[in-house]
Amino acid sequence: MARKRYTTEQIIGLLREAEVGLGQGQAIGTICRGIGISEQSYYRWRRDYGGLKLDQAKRLKDLERENDRLKKAVSELTLDKLILKEAPRAKILSPSRKRACVEHVRSCLPISERRACAVVGQPRATRRRRLKTSDDEAALTADIVRLATRYGRYGYRRIREMLVAEGWRVNVKRVYRIWRREGLKVPTKQPKRGRLWLNDGSSVRLRPERPNHVWSYDFVQDRTRDGRAFRMLVVLDEFTHRSLAIVVARRLRADDVLQCLTDLFVTHGPPEHIRSDNGPEFADTAVRDWLGRIGVKTLFIEPGSPWENGDCESLNAKLRDKLLNGEIFTTMREAQVLIETWRRHYNAVRPHSSLRYRPPAPEAILPPAAGLPYAPLRPEQTLAEHGPVLTQSLVSW
DSSP states (O other): OOOOOOOHHHHHHHHHHHHHHHHTOOHHHHHHHHHTHHHHHHHHHHHHTTOOEEEHHHHHHHHHHHHHHHHHHHHHHHHHHHHHHHHHHOOOOOOHHHHHHHHHHHHHOOOOOOHHHHHHHHHHHHHOOOOOOOTTHHHHHHHHHHHHSSSSSHHHHHHHHHHTHHHHHHHOHHHHHHHTTTTTTOOOOOOOOOOOOOOOOBBBSSOOSSTTTTEEEEEEEEEEEEEEEEEEEEEEEETTEEEEEEEEEEEOOOHHHHHHHHHHHHOOOOEEEEEEOOOOSSSOHHHHHHHHHHHHHEEEEEOGGGGHHHHHHHHHHHHHTTTGGGOOOOSSHHHHHHHHHHHHHHHHTTTGGGGGGGGOOOOOOOOOOOOSSOOOOTTTTTTHOOOOOEEESSSSS
């Protein structure tokens, strides 16, 4: 027989009926049997509702219900506080870290998966979703680590472009995920510099518009292992971002600058403008007169404003950051070979962010003409094995 449940109104009515029977001298057992309840229920009802009116009983029930709700809310907040103490203090963004956080919280506290996911902010569908690893994940990770080890100052975007050049079909988000997972270094950004402006609002700096329009050159200094200093003359085409030459010697004077420019003018043709600082080798009368006779206009930056020669300064910073700071040069010949190798890599291999991550002058092996007696070059043969006869520097495709 199912147990009958009474409402508050019914309980108060039965208690009033029992009070009438007690006033008439009836026994408790007789009264309880008459109204169909047990003596235990009668005494419990009298303890809870005795002397209360109907509206007071309803109010008591509402207070008890509200009290239960508040107790539950407090207990849930306390539990949430304990869960947040076990979770990391920093904001968790990636789904994989949220999954790991849920597992850690459940291992420390006796809570359900639903509760932990609600506090951490992890949807249960994402929590139960199993990651599918691609078959080429290990090979791609190995190639990323290899390139990041070889070019330690490159970011993940430039590494991704080098992977694409090697034949990988991968987007930048996947490379970034593997990059962060492997804990690879992200190079810090350089601070931005302001430019000089004239009173009419025009910029002092002349913008290059085409190849051989504006060249820039500057000196960089370093030391060999024995502590002796040597200098490097860096020449750059500002439009193509191509390093035209890096001359390395113990001493570089105005005559050495003229000799370098002569060789470059014969190979590439003279530019319309050449930009430099006010160093004695560049501001020398012989250099300025010779450039004037050739038809090259000189652009001298303002004293104490190296950012006005920003393209060449950027190349100098990359040369120092990616080569000079990581090499110890024993002899001058070693310095010349390594610096020239880096210059060729800078021009032909290294992706430039300003050129949509393409090198300024990529090298390509020329195919043999039809009817020649020798076979075409194999893909694994490198450019260095065949020399400059089989290579061609391309400014653009």
